[in-house]
Amino acid sequence: MIAAWDGLAGWHGFSHWEYLALMGACVLITLPLEFVFSARVYRRLPLLLKSLLPVVVVFAVWDIVAIARDHWTYDPRFVTGIDLGILPLEELVFFLVIPVCALLSYEAVGTVIGWTKRHTTRRTIADRPTRTARPIHADPHPPDGGDNR
Amino acid sequence: MTPEYTVWTVIGMLVVIGLELFVVRSGIFRRAQYWCALAICLGFQCLVDGWLTKLSDPIVIYNPEEFLGIRFPFDIPIEDFGFGFAMITAVLMLWQRALNHRTEEAP
Numbered sequence: 001m002i003a004a005w006d007g008l009a010g011w012h013g014f015s016h017w018e019y020l021a022l023m024g025a026c027v028l029i030t031l032p033l034e035f036v037f038s039a040r041v042y043r044r045l046p047l048l049l050k051s052l053l054p055v056v057v058v059f060a061v062w063d064i065v066a067i068a069r070d071h072w073t074y075d076p077r078f079v080t081g082i083d084l085g086i087l088p089l090e091e092l093v094f095f096l097v098i099p100v101c102a103l104l105s106y107e108a109v110g111t112v113i114g115w116t117k118r119h120t121t122r123r124t125i126a127d128r129p130t131r132t133a134r135p136i137h138a139d140p141h142p143p144d145g146g147d148n149r
Numbered sequence: 150m151t152p153e154y155t156v157w158t159v160i161g162m163l164v165v166i167g168l169e170l171f172v173v174r175s176g177i178f179r180r181a182q183y184w185c186a187l188a189i190c191l192g193f194q195c196l197v198d199g200w201l202t203k204l205s206d207p208i209v210i211y212n213p214e215e216f217l218g219i220r221f222p223f224d225i226p227i228e229d230f231g232f233g234f235a236m237i238t239a240v241l242m243l244w245q246r247a248l249n250h251r252t253e254e255a256p
Binding site: 018019022026047048050051052054055058059062066069070071072073074075078079095098099101102103105106108109110113 | 153154157161181182183185186189190193197200201206207208209210211212215216233236237239240241243244247248251
């Protein structure tokens with residue numbers, strides 16, 4: 001905890017923010033998906049929380065047990081030092097940020113698939129020679145019989 | 150003995166797949182949208198996780214006895230991709246299930 005606030009005092013202490021900054025970069029980079037690709041993830045907050053919270057809880061528990069069983073540790077130079085029990089704050093942020101990035105990707109892909117579908121549908125309709133699209137001055141009795149249904 | 154993180158990762162993946170197929174049944178595995186998003190996310194995981202695990206200056210330090218020891222790409226322990234798959238699939242299936250229920254109620 002002390003180390004984190006020490007870090008604020010001088011630029012040399014930026015390393016303590018490295019993990020959090022990486023998470024911040026993930027949020028910023030995926031933000032256009034919400035607006036440019038109409039992901040509508042943040043704008044459906046109740047739906048977001050409903051899908052996100054169980055995942056955060058389960059994977060945070062996995063992380064806590066893994067830390068307790070010494071599967072991995074964190075370099076104190078690159079984290080703020082703020083811990084929730086044995087769980088570094090950064091890890092909790094990770095479990096919030098990464099699933100949101102995944103949802104934004106999923107919805108953005110959905111939007112792009114929607115665009116492609118609409119585009120092909122329009123093309124198919126335009127290319128299909130329909131009765132109404134036939135020019136009115138067309139020969140009513142073409143040599144081949146004209147009725148190729 | 151198989152390392153513990155490796156075992157837990159395989160179990161985590163199987164549990165999420167089982168939940169989707171038999172309990173949640175959101176249908177994401179039948180959607181191209183899911184597979185495209187998963188590929189994109191795992192691609193970006195290489196960058197983010199690559200930074201977290203780079204051996205030159207790692208943020209997260211793995212106990213060599215608890216994972217297979219295979220690091221690919223960069224210095225990422227391959228188990229991390231199983232962890233990522235489980236987490237991403239879990240949130241997407243819950244999201245899609247909520248969307249399905251919403252459209253059922255709408256008309």
